[in-house]
Amino acid sequence: MHMDLGAAPGVPTVLYTQRQHELDTLFSSLPTPARSLEGCWRGRLMAIRGFGWLPRVFARMLYALLGTPLNPWSGKSFANGTGANRWFGVRGAAFGRFRVVEQAMSPVDQQPVVWLDYDVPENPRLLRHIRGEARQLGNGLILARMNWKTQRGLYRVLYFTLVPG
Amino acid sequence: MIASDVIVIGSGFGGAFAAExxxxxxxxxxxxxxxxxxxxxxxxxxGVGPRSPLPRGFGFFGRALRSLNLPLLPGGRLRLNAHGLFDLHLGREISVVCSSGVGGGSHVYSAMNVRPAVPDYWRERADGIDTAMMDAHYDAAITRMGARIPDASVPNFIGTRLQQNPLLRPPSVESQPAMGFRFESSTFTDNSFFGCHDGSKVTLDSLLLLPALARGLQVHDLHEVALVGPVRDGWCVTAYDHRAKVYRHLTASRVVLAAGTLNTLRLLFASRDAGALGAVPALGLGVGGNGDVPAYWRCNTADADYSRGTPCHGRFGLRDIAPGSEDDVDLTAYGLNGIDGVPMPEALRRALKRDLILVGMGADQANGLATWTGGRLRLHYSRTANFVLARIYRAFDRIAARSARPVYFLRHWPLTVHPLGGARVGDDPQQAVLDGYGQVHGVSGLYVADAAALPAAPGAPPSMTVAAWASHVAAGIAAQG
Structure with a gap:
């Protein structure tokens, strides 16, 4: 079932100025999406690991830049329990596929989450280390986190938002 | 993550009364x-600290202004000093001055604690409110403020000071506004727009919040809220801690917005844009400025020192205007109280002490509109569609003509210190944002307890109307358990 989206929400700019550890707290408190994720969603990156030293004003500028077509990653699409990253447009090339688990428990904060598992045969070996988590920030606004799985555990890589594309 | 039953945003007359x-x-x-x-x-x-000084002396100019909001600025806002006292919002159609700090507007207001000039202000506004109930809240708030009418012993009290002025008609002492002011201990200096240094003015930090701290109230100062949204177990408030320079996320089952009209509207718009509130079709409707028209009367009264006295010297009318007639607008006079703490040449200070600030006020139509574009709040307000402004302009023109002394005011650019509306109370969600208990229509657990909720202009200083409304909202929340 699709979410009842209405007009696509705006992404609050305050998200772009937050560090990863600050967004961790917000992310842990969010509910899972009220409806299954389906269709194309436009993405915006933020709180990238390694950039926490940037002054907030520059971080905001960086993430604003990454929200322009200069960044080839445009978002994600979802269909029937699977999904793919979209490049060069929200309906552009699909690369980096994942399986969607809707009733999962986050190994990071032990709270319910929609789990995006990149360990699927279509992906190159490197991408299979990615584990995504998604929760609902508002009606039609998803806050998600990309983790990197190693033998020692999960490492948070970045956050991103998704709005209907 | 800090969890509470209720998060109250803002500590002015809405937030402090609700939190207490x-x-x-x-x-x-x-x-x-x-x-x-x-x-x-x-x-x-x-022993509460750290504390920030009120603007005074050499630090005056650095501490006076907190931020400047201008449509032309990148991002719409220039933050000058998180410890500053005033925010200045300059707009094309109306400009607003408001203050920040624990205790909110009580530090800078005129201490007048009065009911609305509009009779039956709360009558038939929404289910859940009635006049008798709100009267009880007014009584409690005015009593709590310890408000009383000044007497002739107060320096520059208008009832006596201007009694002989052929132009002005001070109302009887009984119809002067009651003031939340410690008359017995006051030095009658330094107690007005720039804050009160000697504790004469009854401010909400000392009256309500300090005692509530002892009963468990948690106050986080220098926390600027940026976003409010629903989470798994209630609401999450995202706030920037200016002291630690980090964002904090606090959760509670209920949130009360009382950040001052403009900031409350910003939070509601931002949260609506983020999909957190639903459509809220009436958000932004019914904005007004309470008919404020400030003016500077270069009356240059010989031997006068109007800087002494209570924050407001009192109410007056014009002798040639019949009481109760259409042109009989509500006028109040103020000295430049606190001017001794502002660095300036002594000759200029002496001259300014002989002049008066006049403020006209009245129930405007509150028919303006607040809009939200690209993360910026804009106020649309028609000077000509709010008739009371023209009446006040005429009154100031009369004063200037009869006294042969200029009265300076912004005739084409409304300026208010009492913005209100935009999230008003009413039963119809197409016309009003809040129900009769202050909760956003269709949004459980989110309340508004400041002047943004007011359904019309009170036409008088609105501090007690906001306090009464906040008390009503808090009583409703408390009754739910």
Whole structure:
């Protein structure tokens, strides 16, 4: 079932100025999406690991830049329990596929989450280390986190938002 | 993550009254205030800190202004000093001055504690409110403020000072506004727009919040809220801690917005844009400025020192205007109280002490509109569609003509210190944002307890109307348990 989206929400700019550890707290408190994720969603990156030293004003500028077509990653699409990253447009090339688990428990904060598992045969070996988590920030606004799985555990890589594309 | 029963955003007449009442009812309340604790005698004595000084002396200009909001600025806003006292919002159609700090507007207001000039102000506004109920809240708030009418012993009290002026008609002492002011201990200096240094003015930090701290109220100053949204177990408030320079996320089952009209509207618009509130079709409707028209009367009264006295010298009318007639607008006079703390040449200071600030006020139509574009709040307000402004302009013109002394005011650019509306109360969600208990229509657990909720202009200083409304909202929340 699709979410009842209405007009696509705006992404609050305050998200772009937050560090990863600050967004961790917000992310842990969010509910899972009220409806299954389906269709194309436009993405915006933020709180990238390694950039926490940037002054907030520059971080905001960086993430604003990454929200322009200069960044080839445009978002994600979802269909029937699977999904793919979209490049060069929200309906552009699909690369980096994942399986969607809707009733999962986050190994990071032990709270319910929609789990995006990149360990699927279509992906190159490197991408299979990615584990995504998604929760609902508002009606039609998803806050998600990309983790990197190693033998020692999960490492948070970045956050991103998704709005209907 | 800090969890509470209720998070109150803002500590002015809405936030402080709501937080105090909820704390007294046994709720775990966290209050967030974007400004600092002010270094006033009672706060200092209570040992609360760190505190920020009120603007005075050489630090005056650095501490006076917190931010400048201009449409032309990148991002619409220039933050100058998180500890500053005033925010200045300059708009094409109306401009607004408001303050920040624990205690909110009580530090800078004129201390007038009055009911609305509009009779039956709360009558038939929404289910859940009635006049008798609100009268009880007014009584309690005015009593709590310790408000009383000044007498002739107060320096520059208008009832006596201007009695002989052939132009002005001071109303009887009985119809002067009651003031939340410690008359017995006051030095009658330094107690007005730039804050009160000697504790004469009854401010909400000392009156309500310090005692509530002892009962468990948590106050986080210098926490500027940026976003409010629903989470798994209630609401999450995202606030920037200016002291630690980090974002904090606080959760509670209920959130009360009382950040001042403009900031409350910003939060509601931002949250609506983020998909957190639903459509809220009436958001932004019914904005007004309470008919404020400030003016400077270069009356140059010989031997006068109008800077002494209570924050407001009192109410007056014009002798040639019949009481109760259409042109009989509400006028109040103020000296430049606190001017001794502002660095300036002595000759200029002496000259300014002989002049008066006049403020005209009246129930405007509150028919303006607040809009939200690209993360910027804009106020649309028609000067000509709010008739009371023209009446006040005429009154000032009369004063200037009859006294042969200029009265300076912004005839084409409304300026208010009492913005209101935009999230008004009413039963119809197409016309009003809040129900009769202050909760956003269709959004459980989110309340508004400041002047943004007001359904019309009170036409008089609105502090007690906001306090009464906040008390009503808090009582409703407390009754739910």
């Amino acid at each position: 009442r909820l704390t007294a009812a046994g709720a775990r309340v966290t209050l967030l205030e974007r400004g600092p604790w002010r270094d006033t005698p009672s706060v200092r004595a209570a």
